Amino acid sequence: MNWLQKIILLTCLVVFLFSLIKIGGIGFDYVQSEQVMKEIQVQYKGNLQESKAIASENSVRSQFQSLLDINPNIVGWLTIDNTKIDYPILQSSDNNHYLNRNYKEETSKSGSIFMDFRNKSDAQDRQTIIYGHQMKDGSMFGQLDKFLDEDFFSQNKEFQFDTIYESYKVEIFSVYVTTTDFNYIETDFPTDEEYLDFIDVIEEKSKMRTDIQVTEKDNIITLSTCNELQDPEDGRLVLHGKLTKTN
Amino acid sequence: MAIKCNETREKRKSKIPVLALAAVICFQGSNSVLAANSLDESAIAPQEASYGYYVDNYANNNSSNMTPESNPSIGVLSEFHDLWEPGTSWDNGTVLNEDIHNYNIAKSISITENRTDEEAKAAYLIDRRHQNYSAIAGLGPHADNFIAGANAGTTIPDEIPEDATSVGYDDGSNNNGVWADQNSSLGSMVGLIDTIRNSGASTSNAKAYYSYKRPFRWSEDVSVIPTLVPRIKEDPSTDGGFPSGHTNAGYLASYGFAYAVPERYEEIMTRASEMGNSRIVAGMHSPLDVIGGRVMATAVAASALNDPNNKSVKDAAHAQAHEVLLTQEGTSEDNYSDYETNKQNYTERLTYGFEQIGDTTKPMVVPKGAEALIETRFPYLDDAQRRWVLYTTGLPSGYPVLDDTEGWGRLNLFAAAGGYEAFENDVTVSMDAARGGFNEADTWKNDIDGSGKLTKSGTGALTLSGDNSYTGGTLLEEGTLAANSGSAFGEGEVVNTEGTLIENVSNGVTIGNNFTQSEAGTLDLTIGNKEEVLDINGEATFDGTLKLNFTDGFIPDADTPIISYDALAEKSAFSKVEITGLPDNYEVSYDANALYVVDSNSQEEEENESPVVPPSETGDDNNPSKDPVTEPEDDNASATETTKETEETDTVDSTTENEDKKTPAKLEDASKESNNSVKPVTSSSADGDVVENPKTGDDTNIILYVGLLAASAIAAAVVIWQRKFRRR
Incomplete structure (x- = not known):
């Protein structure tokens, strides 16, 4: 073996080991994120089963009490059946904080599912916006793109959104892929007209057609994540649903 | 990034020429309705019907008076003559307006065909129970306490007996055989309702006179609910449909409850309308029958409340409701808790979709004595003002049955409970907080237009929550005036001499013209986001106190206006500023078109900050308060929630040398730098700030x-x- 071959082989070995460690690290991160999330999921589900008493209006519901002890920035919970989405929603005073922090405030690539900082945490705005990473292991909003599949959409038109005060049924009325050039993250609509115009636009953009009527009296929720179909940097997958209070 | 320097800042609203401040001097409070701008007092003068005034002649409703001229209960419904000519027998009258009659029966058919089991059950219970008992539900959370306190009772159970389709059950009421006891702890309330019900209130004479059949006798397609079939009278000759007796009784009882508990006026009215509607659901009455029942009840109730002999009865009922009933915690379910739903239902049932068949342009008429219906709802208004409330909230003219001479048909008591719908002339409201109740605090929910001016005096608090467009301006002389909608103060100028003007609207409030505050005035703004701007479309003249309450952890950027204006009067500034919810180092700064709150210590830091991102210390350890009343706050707000009072001794405006200490001017450099770093992505707010759409990709390679x-x-x-x- 000449020296050139030795160098190449050595380089290959170094690269191989480096890549292996990196892949292992990524896998470890994914697993760890899932573990951390499991902890709070178990706790929340446990709370749900225990909370028989109906909380009175405008007070923190019992299933959230212990979650708020963990992190008072928890403002709700999002559950979408047939996806991995079953996560606490956090809110900070900006839209960067929870991009790379989990609910324990530990640095995490997956970050958290979080509500736009401009929104009222009790979902009283006309549009409440929730962001989450499109993780490659399908966690966080990684499986939101399932809703682009017509079969999946037709069987999963609703999901549940909880603020710490109220439960909401969400009826999905629009799903599409876009780029950040389209401004869908307004939280404030000063007039009914502006709001209804916006509703028209997002209904028009939707890949799926539904017969759900959204009026100026309805509030909507918007789930937003990255998506590379239209643009690797600024592409977004957006899902809008109408909120209806449930007991 | 959207920091803009002051000089280039564009106002969102068009500029209105600056008006002279001298106008302020013109405002002198008056305790009554001032001279009219567009309508004079003759507009609210009563108009006498052929039977006289209902409130004077209500006792004439007896079987010896059987003409529209002699019997007010027949006379008040005489518009029905345009649609129907009564015959000599129950089945030989003549339909005069086929379209209206056919619509009336078609509506009965469609309502009975589409009723749900739940509606049918409710209709059965309302049919069988004493109407006074059924009306209790309008009290919502207080209903159970009323039932207990008044010993109200019914023998008709909540669950319909299985043999009800063959057995006709009657209500045996309570253990004393009455719906409720006058000698109970709520006996005065019971007494008021009994008094109203016994005030010439029977529909029998009108029914006999009009001889209009019940809907199921007009059409077999109108299906009476099976459990009420045993109740159908075999002899149709004495079983008229117009007007509906149950509806009449339900409204009469409800007007009594609403008089005693005006805090639930709209809810009680909605319950009354539901009782009326249930008669159509049951198949027992048509919409016109129900409308007739309501019109007559309104006149009868007002008559009873106007009768001087009943003064002690009504006063005692109102007092008892507030001393005994409302002091107990309400525990029962409220089926009328949603204002918008109530409003929609009640309004629909006023006309049931009938088209206007008469002159649609007749001015509203307010019946003599009708103001008594809302005297406890608006204890701080005088009778003339209450009549203006009824005038401005009345229905348009032209609807079948509703255009009686006196105007009873066009009254909309649900809307009236929300206050004026127009200031047809200048209105002065004097509220004495010491008297409590609505004198202490009230909310006018309606959208108010008109050319009049609102003057608020007295120590009480008035909240305006409608989308208002009145043009005469607003003068706050004393007490509190609060805006619960962005256009609460209409389109005129706003002057605050000695009161507290409150804003707490998440989208901010617009003042359509100049704003002037005097030395003794207080402007109190609650700010939870950057949209919450007080936008003055005219010249601002500041003095007195400015209170800024920052909530939800919101910390304004140096370029986010708190108050914007077209111009600032020379040497004008608040003499005292109190800021809560921000660190101590924040202070106000005036420039040519806006007032800002700036962090006087951290200019350098801000140069590196994104404009939508609160300062760095707000970052990690947020601790939002979950108090739903104050709404969640970050701990950067709560931890630093110190009240800061600054006595501002010198007057500042955009030209003083103090300005370069304040942020706006200095921000020019920062904004230019920052602007370059803005990504061309997503949401911008009205004043140009950009909120970046967070990058939510998975950057693991x-x-x-x-x-x-x-x-x-x-x-x-x-x-x-x-x-x-x-x-x-």
């Missing part, structure tokens, strides 16, 4: 590493393979 792994393995394999190949 798993494919890269898998590729590297594979590539290195392949490369190694190639080298080894080559070596082996050469050896051979």
Whole structure:
């Protein structure tokens, strides 16, 4: 073996080991994120089963009490059946904080599912916006793109959104892929007209057609994540649903 | 990033020429309705009907008076003559307006065909129970306490007996055989309702006179609910449909409850309308029958409340409701808790979709004495003002049955409970907080237009929550005036001499013209986001106190206006500023078109900050308060929730040298730098600030590493393979 071959082989070995460690690290991160999330999921589900008493209006519901002890920035919970989405929603005073922090405030690539900082945490705005990473292991909003599949959409038109005060049924009325050039993250609509115009636009953009009527009296929720179909940097997958209070 | 320097800042609203401040001097409080701008007092004068005034002649409703001229209960419904000519017998009258009659029966058919089991059950209970008992539900959370306190009772159970389709059950009421006891702890309330019900209130004479059949006798397609079939009278000759007696009784009882508990006026009215509607659901009455029942009840109730002999009865009922009933915690379910739903239902049932068949342009008429219906709802208004409330909330003219001479048909008591719908002339409201109740605090929910001016005096608090467009301006002389909608103060100028003007609207409030506050005035703004701007479309003249309450952890950027204006009067500034919810180092700064709150210590930091991102200390350890009343706050707000009072001794405006200490002017450089760093992505707010759409991709390069792994393995394999190949 000449020296050139030795160098190449050595380089290959170094690269191989480096890549292996990196892949292992990524896998470890994914697993760890899932573990951390499991902890709070178990706790929340446990709370749900225990909370028989109906909380009175405008007070923190019992299933959230212990979650708020963990992190008072928890403002709700999002559950979408047939996806991995079953996560606490956090809110900070900006839209960067929870991009790379989990609910324990530990640095995490997956970050958290979080509500736009401009929104009222009790979902009283006309549009409440929730962001989450499109993780490659399908966690966080990684499986939101399932809703682009017509079969999946037709069987999963609703999901549940909880603020710490109220439960909401969400009826999905629009799903599409876009780029950040389209401004869908307004939280404030000063007039009914502006709001209804916006509703028209997002209904028009939707890949799926539904017969759900959204009026100026309805509030909507918007789930937003990255998506590379239209643009690797600024592409977004957006899902809008109408909120209806449930007991 | 959207920091803009002051000089280039554009106002969102068009500029209105600056008006002279001298106007302030013109405002002198008056305790009554001032001279009219567009309508004079004759507009609210009563108009006498052929039977006289209902409130004067209500006792004439007896079987010896059987003409519209002699019997007010027949006379008040005489518009029905345009639609129907009564015959000599129950089945030989003449339909005069086929379209209206056919619509009336078609509506009965469609309502009975589409009723749900739940509606049918409710209709059965309302049919069988004493109407006074059924009306209790309008009290909502207080209903159970009323039932207990008044010993109200019914023998008709909540669950319908299985044999109800063959057995007709009657309500045996309570253990004393009455719906409720006058000698109970709520006996005065019971007494008021009994008094109203016994005030010439029977519909029998009108029914006999009009002889209009019940809907199921007009059409077989109108299906009476099976449990009420045993109740159908076999002799149709004495079983008229118009007007509906149950509806009349339900409204009469409800007007009594609403008089005693005006805090639930709209809810009680909605319950009354539901009782009326249930008669159509039951198949027992048509919409016109129900409308007639309501009109008559309104006149009868007002008559009873106007009768001087009943003064002690009504006063005692109102007092008892507030001393005994409302002091107990309400525990029962409220089926009328949603204002918008109530409003929609009640309004629909006023006309049931009938088209206007008469002159649609007749001015509203307010019946003599009708103001008594809302005297406890608006204890701080005088009778003339209450009549204006009824005038401005009345229905348009032209609807079938509703255009009686006096105006009873056009009254909309639900809307009236929300206050004026127009200031037809200048209105002065004097509220004495010491008297409590609505004198202490009230909310006018309606959208108010008109050319009049609102003057608020007295120590009480008035909240305006409608989308208002009145043009005469607003003068706050004393007490509190609060805006619960962005256009609460209409389109005129606003002057605050000695009161507290409150804003707490998440989208901010617009003042359509100049704003002037005097030395003794207080402007109190609650600010939870950057949209919450007080926008003055005119010249601002500041003095007195400014209170800024920052909530929800919101910390304004140096370029986010708190108050914007077209111009600032010379040497004008608040003499005292109190800021809560921000660190101590924040202070107000005036420029030519806006007032800002700036952090006087941290200019350098801000140059590196995004304008939508609160300062760095707001970051990690947020601790939002979950108090739903104050709404969640970050701990950067709560932890620093110190009240800061600054006595501002010198007057500042955009030209003083103080300004370069304040942020706006200095921000010019920062904004330019920052602007370059803005990504061209997503949401911008009205004043141009950009909120970045967070990047939510997964930046783990798993494919890269898998590729590297594979590539290195392949490369190694190639080298080894080559070596082996050469050896051979």
